[in-house]
Amino acid sequence: xxxxxxxxxxxxxxxxxxxxxxxxxxxxxxxxxxxxxxxxxxxxxxxxxxxxxxxxxxxxxxxxxxxxxxxxxxxxxxxxxxxxxxxxxxxxxxxxxxxxxxxxxxxxxxxxxxxxxxxxxxxxxxxxxxxxxxxxxxxxxxxxxxxxxxxxxxxxxxxxxxxxxxxxxxxxxxxxxxxxxxxxxxxxxxxxxxxxxxxxxxxxxxxxxxxxxxxxxxxxxxxxxxxxxxxxxxxxxxxxxxxxxxxxxxxxxxxxxxxxxxxxxxxxxxxxxxxxxxxxxxxxxxxxxxxxxxxxxxxxxxxxxxxxxxxxxxxxxxxxxxxxxxxxxxxxxxxxxxxxxxxxxxxxxx
Numbered sequence: 001x002x003x004x005x006x007x008x009x010x011x012x013x014x015x016x017x018x019x020x021x022x023x024x025x026x027x028x029x030x031x032x033x034x035x036x037x038x039x040x041x042x043x044x045x046x047x048x049x050x051x052x053x054x055x056x057x058x059x060x061x062x063x064x065x066x067x068x069x070x071x072x073x074x075x076x077x078x079x080x081x082x083x084x085x086x087x088x089x090x091x092x093x094x095x096x097x098x099x100x101x102x103x104x105x106x107x108x109x110x111x112x113x114x115x116x117x118x119x120x121x122x123x124x125x126x127x128x129x130x131x132x133x134x135x136x137x138x139x140x141x142x143x144x145x146x147x148x149x150x151x152x153x154x155x156x157x158x159x160x161x162x163x164x165x166x167x168x169x170x171x172x173x174x175x176x177x178x179x180x181x182x183x184x185x186x187x188x189x190x191x192x193x194x195x196x197x198x199x200x201x202x203x204x205x206x207x208x209x210x211x212x213x214x215x216x217x218x219x220x221x222x223x224x225x226x227x228x229x230x231x232x233x234x235x236x237x238x239x240x241x242x243x244x245x246x247x248x249x250x251x252x253x254x255x256x257x258x259x260x261x262x263x264x265x266x267x268x269x270x271x272x273x274x275x276x277x278x279x280x281x282x283x284x285x286x287x288x289x290x291x292x293x294x295x296x297x298x299x300x301x302x303x304x305x306x307x308x309x310x311x312x313x314x315x316x317x318x319x320x321x322x323x324x325x326x327x328x329x330x331x332x333x334x335x336x337x338x339x340x341x342x343x344x345x346x347x348x349x350x
Contacts (some may be wrong), residue, residue, distance in 0.1 A: 016117040018042030019108055019138060023050045024067045025060055026178065028154050030147035032074055040120040041141055044084050047071060052089035053333045055239050056186060058159055058194040059290055064089040073173035086111045091332060094285040094341045101134055128196055159194040170297035196234040197290050213295040216256035217244030220345045225322040226343060229264050231336055232318035235290060237337035253297045266312030267318035277303040279346065288338045300346040338341045
């Protein structure tokens with residue numbers, strides 16, 4: 001797999017630390033080549049694993065711990081000692097880039113202890129590589145690895161049931177992990193969700209323009225709790241979410257949020273949500289939903305202090321519940337899509 005010209009001894013001195021940032025969903029042959037190249041230029045490689053503490057879905061099917069273990073295994077298989085590898089896990093912050101940058105820097109500094117002898121490793125591919133310009137204190141060392149392969153290709157083959165094709169895309173250690181994961185209940189659920197999403201997108205394939213869906217969601221708080229539903233169907237079956245749904249033709253966004261809240265949670269009609277409205281915002285991260293381009297308008301309703309109203313899951317919700325705010329904020333891995341980030345956005349404002 002190694003090219004003698006690509007991995008020839010570097011002419012510059014070795015940096016103490018190299019930083020390589022990615023989601024690695026899953027790690028594949030090109031990732032391995034970049035890491036091996038980087039380890040020619042640095043003494044220790046800090047691998048920053050993104051999308052940590054997120055719920056599994058077909059785009060992010062593996063936990064950060066699973067990705068760390070399989071990256072370690074594939075590099076060990078390639079002759080790299082574990083002592084040269086360090087790992088940082090970073091959450092997604094869809095609507096707060098500063099927090100993401102801070103978390104990356106804090107995680108790296110945990111290992112560098114203030115050293116300035118740090119290099120950022122990467123390949124400027126397209127606009128998605130913008131983050132490589134976000135760490136000016138670190139020297140940038142461009143990767144010379146060029147590969148048409150992407151993690152999307154691997155996932156498409158994997159969830160399409162083509163394990164033999166996957167074998168040619170990933171190192172043996174990664175294939176062994178994927179083969180074992182293939183037999184788990186988690187894989188079966190992800191495969192079902194992958195098929196559901198493929199059919200969903202196919203239904204809109206002949207639209208004259210790429211569709212943009214509009215939804216409305218509700219962040220309802222009372223007495224230190226937030227109102228949540230547990231999704232009953234695909235996608236995101238079993239995940240926690242805000243009550244909400246798609247905008248109907250003859251209603252306002254606020255009406256949609258109120259209607260969906262009552263339908264999905266059984267919240268009594270005697271609860272006047274409109275009177276409790278405290279704020280609203282648009283959330284339009286382009287890749288926030290695997291269903292397609294979906295823009296949501298979220299409304300924050302604060303019901304004040306008092307006994308929590310009784311609930312009953314309805315509509316397409318399997319259940320409805322009041323969750324303590326601290327528990328909700330500390331559990332991003334339980335939530336559907338970016339719903340945790342939206343709730344966090346309102347609650348961190350105060």
